[in-house]
Amino acid sequence: MKIGVSGASGQLGGAVVKYLLERSNEHSIVAISRSPEKIKLEGVEARFGDYNQPSSLSEAYSGLDRLLLIPSTDMETGRRAEQNITAIDAAVAAGVSHIVLMSSAGTRNVEKTNIAAEYFAPEQHLMKKANQWSILRMSYYAEAIIAEAQMSLAHGVLTGITENKVSFVSRDDLAAAAAGLLVSEGHDGAIYTGTGPESLTGTQRAEAIAKASGKSLKYLTLPVETLHEQLQQAGLPEGIISAIVSIQKNFSNGDFDIVTGDIEKLSGRPARTFESILSNTTF
Template sequence: MNIGVSGSSGQLGQATVRELQARNQGHKLVAISRTPLSAEGLEGRLGDYDRLETLVEAYAGLDKLVLIPSADLRPGVRGTQNETAIAAAVAAGVKHIVLISATRTREQAEPAMVASFWRGEQALIKSAPRWTILRMNYFAEALAIEAKQSVASGVLTGLAENKVAFVARDDVAAAAAGIVLTEDHSGAIYSATGPKSFTGQERAALISEILDTKIGFVVIPVEALRTGMTRMGLPESVINAVVDIQTDFAAGAYDIVTGDVERLAGRPPKPLAEALTAALKG
């Protein structure tokens, strides 16, 4: 069987390739990106989400494809990329497409962050011969970045007290690898989550313990969040994305715990303490 990973140069893409290599049993593995890399037992192919012709060629001959969306936050861009990649995979004759999506995906218009994932999911369901969707919760590694930034002020912030089941990036990769290496996943929508949801106060306490410094959790209004990021010089697209995420945190959209990682990866997801310690001290 020929298995491809599109978006293989990103952090999740690299982790997925590593999982496939570790568990491979005679399948051909193809890593596809704008900057393709080849290694022993791995074929690299050029595939640019903004250039349809490169994708059709890159996806040729694949039986299964893991499609990892780009990190482009410009309104409308990632949604178009997702639709283009799916059209290219269908045109290339890929038999089964696995789309990495987001836990909170639902019908929303641009510039809402999940609009691009919704567009991808809809294109996949309508056109792919066989498909699977893996919706990932918020990365523990992203929380680690927030934790490092919070040291100076001594606080994590949120728009409300909230609960989130943070998931390690490697666990999402392992779940994706499990989908393409086993059968009976056609038409399924999975949610990759951590083993437990944590409130803002709980994750601040955990970060305090790991970093051996006092970190608190403070609820702030959305205007204060926007003002703070603006003063940091962050682009408007990034500010909008963070506000979107924090709004969904407050609404409970990430407060979901499933057994899908263990079911697909063959092992339980990492506890948040383990994932955070690795990210903060690794």
Template sequence: MKIGVSGASGNLGQEVLSALRRQHTNVALVGITRTPSTVPAPVEGREGDYDRPDLLVQAYRGIDRLLLIPSADLRPGVRGRQLKAAIDAAHYAGVPHVVLVSAAGTKEVTEPSLGAPYWEGEQHLIRTVSQWTILRMNYYAESMAEEIKSSFGSGILAGLGPERVAYVSRDDVAAAAAGILIGEGHAGAIYNATGPATVTGEERAALVAKVTGAQVSFAPLSRDQLQGGLAQAGLPEEVVSAILEIKSNFVAGAFDIVTGDVERLAGHPPTSFQDVLSETLEA
């Protein structure tokens, strides 16, 4: 069997390939990326670009199971178009089974919402290919840990209101994806990769205090206050908009879901947010 990872040079793509190499050495692996020279041997590197569908069809040929990892492009309309192009290319290339990385809380929304590409991608996948699997991931524990690290000096962790998020580590998402790609019986399934428990804003601050010994508190702000602070920090407008939407989703409960899917797919319990936080802050 030949397994392909599209988006292989990104952090998640690299972790998926590493997980597959560690656990399944008898499988042929293909890393599809705009920079195939960066794909480490013995993985086969192939050139692929979500903005060049002609390249994708060639890159996907001969692959039995393909993982599609969305790009990090935040421009409205771009990721949705890219995902549809990649799904179509997989279909034209004759890939029997396509696995899509999506996001927790995905539902029908329109651009410029961050969730729109995931909804469009999921729906297009289901309509287009014969065998599909969707892996919806919760918010990265590493991303929140880095956010905390950058704002640590203020002693304040800002939000827009009460939060409940089941932060998941990138390694656990990669291991779950690898489990789908190498396993059987996953066609037509929608999984949710989550951490072992939801964490509130107050609990997040308490964990930071526990790990570092510093006094830290969670502070709900108004949307205007948070937007002004982010803009004052010099962040680009599209990044500010993305952060505001993510924080709103924290409050709305989009990431307030805990499942056993990581353990079921990866074969081990998910890493706790505290452990990721400890590793990041100690580093």
């Protein structure tokens, strides 16, 4: 079987490729990227493929039996949805038997300014177009909140628009789960959600980070208007501001307050706790 990973030079995609190499000696691995020259793993075929160049995808996906589509980090409203739909169409046209889409917890039909909309349209398109499909939704990256906290430690405050609960998941666990899904059977039509083993409140995550870093950190809620104003004052582009605000709103809606056993089901190992991820972080 020939398995492709689209977005393979990114952090998640690169980790998926490495886990595929560990788990699938009998399969051929194809790493697809805008920068295939960055992929230098023995036993891996590197191919050029750019979501923004649809003509490149037909050749990139040619001959694949299974394909993992990892969304880009493009923050322009509607762009990721458009890219993923284009990639799905290219994969179907190339005859890929089974398409796996990385998506997000809380995906639903919402206004286009909400980041969840970037995942809803491709999910629906995948279900309509693909012969066989699977979806792996992810909770929020533990690494992302830790990076945010590292910037916040100087001020001693981690902010959110409400007290909320989030089941932070490590990128590495998601990669292992995606690899497990790609090399095993019985996932056609399945929607999984990769989460950490527990949901943490804002106060709990601030306390955990403070303990791991040895620095004071408190959790503070502030009005969404204040958050938007602060992000504007920081000079961030409007697309990034919209994404950050919508993520905070989705936190408040409880979209990431979900705990499943899907990481262990797909990867064969339990999801790492937030504390264990922090223990390997340099502050």
